[in-house]
Amino acid sequence: MNKAITINSSDNLAVALTNLAKGEIICVNDTNITLQEDIKAKHKFSINDLAVGDEMFMYGLVVGTASKAINSGEAITVNNTEHKATEYNPNKTNEFHWTAPNVERFKDKTFMGYHRADGQVGTANNWLVLPLVFCENRNVLTLKKAFEKVLGKKKTNPYENLVQDMAAGYQSGVSFEGLSLAKAEDLDQKQVFDQINIKFITHEGGCGGTREDSDSLCRLLAGYLKNPNVAGATVLSLGCQNAQISILQEAIKSLDPNLDKPVLIFDQQTIGNETVMLEKAIKETFKGLVEANKIERKPAPLSKLTIGLECGGSDGFSGISANPALGRVADLITALGGKAILSEFPELCGVEQELMSRTGNPKHAEKFITIMRDYAQAAINAGSGFDMNPSPGNIKDGLITDAMKSAGASKKGGSSPINDVLDYTEYVKHDGLSLLCTPGNDVESTTGLVGSGANVVLFTTGLGTPTGNPVAPVLKVSSNTDLAKKMSDIIDINAGVVIDGTQTLDELGESMLEHIIKVASGEIECKADQLNQEDFIPWKRGVSL
Incomplete structure (x- = not known):
């Protein structure tokens, strides 16, 4: 070695x-x-x-x-x-050629997914309950408690059981020192529905900020409703917030005027009585769950996969193991006619010239550079800059400058042509690789990827990041073997085999795609879903590195 x-x-x-x-x-x-x-x-x-x-x-x-x-x-x-990054010239494009990888192994493979009326295919079947404004978070959580208690959760809370056992021991005067967490697999509850999951989302937006932020939130929620992993939704509105029902409806219409999914909207100030509203919401939501539960998994070609590419808690190995391994998967998906989305624009600093050359379309290159310049200037105006992007954890583990971090982070996008450039909340339209403007913040970026249509997210980490998403499975890929062993409860795939020399990047990329197919088919549950890790943070278009 x-x-x-x-x-x-x-x-x-x-x-x-x-x-x-x-x-x-x-x-x-x-x-x-x-x-x-x-x-x-x-x-x-x-x-x-x-x-x-x-x-x-x-x-x-x-x-x-x-x-x-x-x-x-x-x-x-x-x-x-x-910090210093490679300079770029927007009027210059380098010559670009791409040799697609051999996909003979995968060309006839399928995954078992949920087919939607618009032609998309989901890797999961979720019903969402979400608020238009943070004022409705308590009502969303009230519904969550009611539905999960009766319908059953995927996993009960072993920590809750431990506290109950310790409290019982204390009250009875019996020592509780020998108690430990019960095994989660022994605590499974029988679920009423076998084909639909109900997911509850809360957030801190919708009012009190800028109108731009509330409009952006509505576009993001519309993207979640269109995501193929969603069968329908229940939306709670207070009524007086910036994020009006009409703005959400217009965002849905703009995204897909023929959206063929039930979206149940309940406005508290119109209905008046909170109890009446929640009763109506429960009844209509339950009816929606009954219908959504009739949808079953059927075979779908791999071209129906849309892979979100994300990193968080990166280390000095991320750019030579986990990130380029995702690049191999992105190239395979592209060659198979699927979609891949590369996010985190603050972490593309220094690779602009290469990415512009891969766009092929001058309009895409111009849009990319315009967004990058605006983002960089906004950071400077806020007294920051891309040079302040590396976190203490990044620096401690070998990523000293943003350009160093970005050069490795961009490897998640592989080497294929870039077929589109998307601003935040824009939905993926074209096959192949798209660039999506999101912040470098892990959860904000992952939230944005799913809002733009990702039905699976690959998330690399060198330090260990436990994030997940309520709609799409988030697979964690460790950059090193030590992390995969130490945090085995959150790591799905170990890319440290590349550092260890036991697998090549090409071999790892192919084995990762095999794993993705199993997750997309419901045969394997990703670690984030096992832990009920369902993070959702909309990006307010301020500076977030």
């Missing part, structure tokens, strides 16, 4: 694949380098002497400059590095 590697032949930074000791001689690209200090796994060191102002390269891209003189074999840290 190599102890350190460069990713591109032009790179002058190497990545440590394991902990390296001061004085150790490491061979990188047929050159022996004596380490000047200990280098932790995932971190970078210079393979050349760098003077102040010299550019640092990874992935063949500029990822920073030396703020101090750096000797060959010295670690790259926040103390000797400044």
Whole structure:
């Protein structure tokens, strides 16, 4: 196993694949380098002497400059590095050719999905209960308590059972020191419906912010209603909020004037009595569940998959294992006629030129650069900037600059042509790869991906991020084997096999697609769903890195 590697032949930074000791001689690209200090796994060191102002390269891209003189074999840290990204020219496009991967193995494969009237196919069958404004959150939670108690939840709460057992022991004077969590699989409740899940969403928007935010929320909710994983919905409105029922209805009409799904809307101020409203909502929702439960899984081609590509809690291995593994899956899906969506525009800083060259359509390239420039300027106006994107966890595990983080994050998008560029809440239209403007915030971005039509989300992490989504399964892909072992309850797929040398990226990409097919067919439940991790945070169009 190599102890350190460069990713591109032009790179002058190497990545440590394991902990390296001061004085150790490491061979990188047929050159022996004596380490000047200990280098932790995932971190970078210079393979050349760098003077102040010299550019640092990874992935063949500029990822920073030396703020101090750096000797060959010295670690790259926040103390000797400044952010710098590869510049781009919007009037220039590099020559682009793509060789599609061999998909012979998958061309006749199908998944078992829920077919919708508009031709989309869901990997799940959900009925949503959601508010138009945060004032209705309590009523949504009231319905949740009522429905889940009677209909049954996928899993009961083992922590609740533990607290009950401890309370009983305390009251009876019996020691509770030996008690432990009951196994979740032993606590399954029998569910009334076998083909439909009811999901409850709350949020803090809809009023009190800008009209732009409430309009954006309505467009996002309309995208959730159109998502193929949704069979119908119950919407609660107070009545006086910015996010009016009419705005939601117009957003639905604009997105799909022929939306053939039941959307039940209850306005509290129109109905008057809260008890009456909730009674009506329960009765109509139950009828909707009965009808939605008649929909059954049927075979669908893999071209009906729409894969959302996301990362969170990234580390120094993410860009060489988990992210490029997702890129392989994205290329396979594209070659099969499906859709893939790459999000997080703050993490595309420095790769603009490559992405513009992959668009093919000048209008798409122009839209991408316009959104990127506006976002970058908004960050600057708020006293921040893309250079402040890496989190403390990112930096601790080897991602020193935003350009370094972005160069690796962009690998999730593979190498296929980019067929569309979408602003936040725009719904995916074209087969192949689309770029979607979302913030770098994990949950806000994942929420946006599902609102734009993703029926499965692949989420890479190097540090461990337990997020999920109420509508689409979110599969966690670890960048390293240690994380997969340590946090096995949240990790679905271990991309650390690439670092360990037991699988190539191409082999891992194909095995990941096989796993996705099983999840999409309901044969395997992703870890986030097992944990009832259902996060939903709409993006308010402010600065969110």
